[in-house]
Amino acid sequence: MNPAGTQATSTDWGIEVRGVTHDYGAVRALRDVSLTIPRGTIFGLLGPNGSGKSTLIRVLCGLLRPTGGTALVDGIDVTHHASQVRRRIGYVPQRFSLYEDLTVMENLNFFASVYGLSGAHLAERREWVIGLTGIAPYRDRLAAHLSGGWKQRLSLGAALMHEPRVVFLDEPTAGIDPVARRELWNLLFDLSASGVTLLVSTHYMDEAERCGRLGYLYMSKLLVEGEPEDLVALPEITPPGTRRVEVAIEGSAAQVMRRARSLTYVEEATIFGNSVHLLVPDAVTHDDLVRDLTEPGVKVNVRPIAPSLEDVFVRLTGLQAEAAENGSAQTGKTS
């Protein structure tokens, strides 16, 4: 049987979302979300907790029926052909969701066999997954006894047994150590290189920077979507007549931050370890800044910088919050 059936299209998109809205009762969890992800891309989905990341992933996995809009995964409509979509996707939920009372092998065998794999084919896929994830030493260990990093690899491995075309990972690196995180990302790169489309939600900026494309969800809305370079170059991030500077600090960064916030011309201030990033009008010179920020016991050093991805999201969130405030003042009258 051709799993593609008659629904296969020639689309180049691994994932295509058009105007998807989802309501949990009276709560709107997704508001008119549209995005396209080319095949073989790692797409990073960012946004604060409760912004709708998991909801979007669950809609795309066919676990939730969207209230409006259409979503195509590997070219197939998830609402109307959910069962066909299921054969083509892998899903690694936020919380470890394999069977803790089953061993690594038993979990892999089970998830392969619900997809209809058996015999030599199953064994071959299993060995491939074990080789890819390096989980061989723990084959016969109960999943409950694996560390967080190995649990995540097992989850990913189980989701890959049936050779999915698209894989969804919901905060796969939350709560695992940096080495395990890096190794998991190396796995994701290998997968995308073999043509698998990946959608990964994350809170980590360093992970965002590794993604081919990014989307930022805030309060159920997708604020931006695109390649990291495009996002950094967005005009609203560094509006004309303003520039971004980094203030390196010798002394208390918190003190400088407080002071920067009190300056009326500073449009945005974010603390980064021992430095502070500012968005200031072009008219404000380095000397102005050094003068205004220097305090007894604090030395500052100012240099121009390009916006980071974190700057992008902080800026967008701030603009959105402002707009929401103005908006709610208006809608307050109409409702």
Next chain:
Amino acid sequence: MKGFLAVIRKEAIHMRRDKGTLRLALGIPLFQLVMFGSIDTNIKHVPTVVFDQCRCPQSRALLDELVATRTFEIKRVVNTHDELREAIVAGDARVGLEIPPDYGRHRLQGTEATFLALIDGSDNTVASQSLAAINGLALTQSLVELQKQQNRKTLPISPRPQILFNPDTRSANLLIPGLVAILLTFSGTMLTAYAIVRERERGTLEQLLVTPVSAVEMILGKLIPYLILGFCQLILVLFLMTTLFRVPIHGNVLLLAALSLIYLTSLLSLGLMISARSTTQIEATQAAQSILLPSIMLSGYIFPLSSLPLPLRIISHLFPATHFINISRGIIIRGAGFHDLLNEVLALCAISLVLLTMSVMLFRKSRL
């Protein structure tokens, strides 16, 4: 089909590693069988107090006869009427006998001799059996007396009652076949009541729902391992029943085993249905208990169906236990065959089918 087999294999592994499930399935019913199976419902040795004002050979003869029925056991002899009442109010005795001073004289003269029997009405069974024993004794004694006076050898009417199937009225023979049905009801329903909701709580259901496994595969895949477990449990219970309690099975054991599979299917389906619509294990437990209690109360095990008002009697037929008690008693006690039980079998099949369909439909609602 492959998904179905995969689910069965997985459930079998869970079952093997989960000592709790095995304990619930095998230990508890056996324990309960031993505990409840040894209850004897024949009323014997009812605690009795006596206030004998006559203290004559006649009154002593009466008391001896009463004790000889084995229905009564004299706990205490008291000296006032008030003490007699007090003993019953305090629960020390169920029956109080007061023999007046002139009892012996009346018996000797052949005039009407009376005695007072106070019976505690707070337990219906004890009260009615005590009443019957006292009336029966007085009547027999009177007849013997009258026969002597009239010089008759026989009585005008002499019934020849014959109790079928359980001639020595052993209560175990009557109780245990029903008890088997009740024990299965509990453990059968509870086994699967957690089967789906446990996965929902642990998050594994979400992972399963993104796979192509269908609702039918899931429900049947979960049902079958538990059906096998439930069947082992039934065999164990029946084995204990025939060996430890020496309750004979008058009918066909294979028929009983086959029909109990249908019964187990209905119970497990009920559990799965509860599980499919619950969000937490606590919710499932509560739902199961709220169905199990009426299903046992109305099954005919505790009250005869004929004593239920019509609406309850109709409801009672919706519960699988009601039908299986009839099947179990029918085969074990009366030696009934398939044709005798056809209506019950059809009812159980229908209930199973409805519950199974409903659990599939409810489970299907978990995803698109």
